[in-house]
Amino acid sequence: xxxxxxxxxxxxxxxxxxxxxxxxxxxxxxNAPSRAFADGQNSAxxxxxxxxxxxxxxxxxxxxxxxxxxxxxxxxxxxxxxxxPSFEGILATKPDFVATQFQWQIGPExxxxxxxxxxxLGIPVYTSPADCHLKGKxxxxxxxxxxxxxxxxxxxxxxxxxxxxxxxxxxxxAEMKAREQAVKARITxxxxxxxxxxxxxxxxxxxxxxxxxxGGVPAYxxxxxxxxxxxxxxxxxxxxxxxxxxxxxxxxxxAGDMARRRFDGDGIAEKLEFLKHDxxxxxxxxxxxxxxxxxxxxxxxxxxxxxxxxEVLADALEKFEFVR
Numbered sequence: 001x002x003x004x005x006x007x008x009x010x011x012x013x014x015x016x017x018x019x020x021x022x023x024x025x026x027x028x029x030x031n032a033p034s035r036a037f038a039d040g041q042n043s044a045x046x047x048x049x050x051x052x053x054x055x056x057x058x059x060x061x062x063x064x065x066x067x068x069x070x071x072x073x074x075x076x077x078x079x080x081x082x083x084x085p086s087f088e089g090i091l092a093t094k095p096d097f098v099a100t101q102f103q104w105q106i107g108p109e110x111x112x113x114x115x116x117x118x119x120x121l122g123i124p125v126y127t128s129p130a131d132c133h134l135k136g137k138x139x140x141x142x143x144x145x146x147x148x149x150x151x152x153x154x155x156x157x158x159x160x161x162x163x164x165x166x167x168x169x170x171x172x173x174a175e176m177k178a179r180e181q182a183v184k185a186r187i188t189x190x191x192x193x194x195x196x197x198x199x200x201x202x203x204x205x206x207x208x209x210x211x212x213x214x215g216g217v218p219a220y221x222x223x224x225x226x227x228x229x230x231x232x233x234x235x236x237x238x239x240x241x242x243x244x245x246x247x248x249x250x251x252x253x254x255a256g257d258m259a260r261r262r263f264d265g266d267g268i269a270e271k272l273e274f275l276k277h278d279x280x281x282x283x284x285x286x287x288x289x290x291x292x293x294x295x296x297x298x299x300x301x302x303x304x305x306x307x308x309x310x311e312v313l314a315d316a317l318e319k320f321e322f323v324r
Contacts, residue, residue: 014164022158023103023132025115027124032164033097037080037090039112040101041066042303043128046159047099048073049304050168058093060085061105063260064298067305083260087113091121098125099159103135126162129154130302134215134236144215144234147302149180156304176307183310187225187317189324194317195228196252197245200237200297202265205274208239209265217300218254221313227252242280252316253286256297268294291320 019028035057038044044059045067053073060081066074080089084105090098090112098118100106106113106125115125130151134144153173160169198212198221212218213233222229230248231240253275257268265271272294275287286292293316299309317323 012167014161014166018161020126020158020162022129023107023127027126029124029162032162033095033124035093035095036097036099036163037093037095038099039085039090039105040099040128041298042301042305043099043101044074044077045070045304046156049172050156050160050163050165052159052163052165053077055163057095058090060089061101063258064296065259083262085112087117095123097162098123099128100125101128102131103127126159128302129158134302142234144213144236146215147217147220149176149220149306151302152304152306153177176304179307180310183307183314184224187314187323190226190317190322191324192322193228194226194251194322195230195248196222196254197230197248197250198222198254198256198295198300199265199271200256200300201258201263203263205264205270207265208241209245210237211240211245212236212300213238217302217306217309220306221300221309224310225313225317227313227317242278246280246284249284250286251322252291252293252320253284254293254295254300254313254316256300257294258297291316 017028017030019026034055036047036055037057038047038059039061041062044056047053047056048067048070056077058078058080061084062082078093080093103110105111106115108114118125130147133151134147136145156169156173160166198218200210202209211231212229213231213235214229216236219229230250255268255271258266260266272292275281275292281287293312295309295312298305299312
């Protein structure tokens, strides 16, 4: 991801105190934090992209290699844990700011800690706006919260203002918006009804897979390019049986890949082998005609890389000659 960073002379200063509304809380900053902890790979990469690597005291919860071009920056930052950090491990970095990508890590039922545990120590917690939005409560029968890139742009903008690099944030957002519009312009119409299933992972390969529902990033990727989601669920990542998926006969199967290996179905190689030999999944037209698209799960999550997910899906539609 190539981003033009404005020079320091162009910088627009943040006026403190600054109050940010985040995940139902008001957070006030009297000055820019100097020691941030990033719990979540995307949270860390937002800091790096904004040129704030020297302000990051530690990171955790990585599922793949760092964003290309930031290897040296990341190598200088202590990695407290590859996956789940401990509350004590985060505190050991002496942070004055914590950014978390997921509420299931730091949140009301966080496995690492609750937000209040940090606030009691005077440490503000900033939660990814996308996770706040997508995990928001809805009444039974209501449509699920929808993802849009505006949630990612909001995170970049707010971190930029909190850390007094607002102009850098504006430049990054402008360049990402240009990429978003460029890929949409490539796919203005499809020749036929094109449907897809996004397979994130499976706890066991012979178990029901985690697939994309109507909320979340894959629903956004599909809707923006005119692809129909075969999974009609209000959940973000429901488990659905292969018999049900096979009956819906998706035109394309998007199979997620991750460097992390927590579940049997995390890797792309295992998924491809399953789609080739499973007696139910292998009979789907998409499997037989090899209309299978490998995609990093980081492109399926609300991250800086989501734009790349849009580009990968557009590439596949062109490759399979579905574009009018």
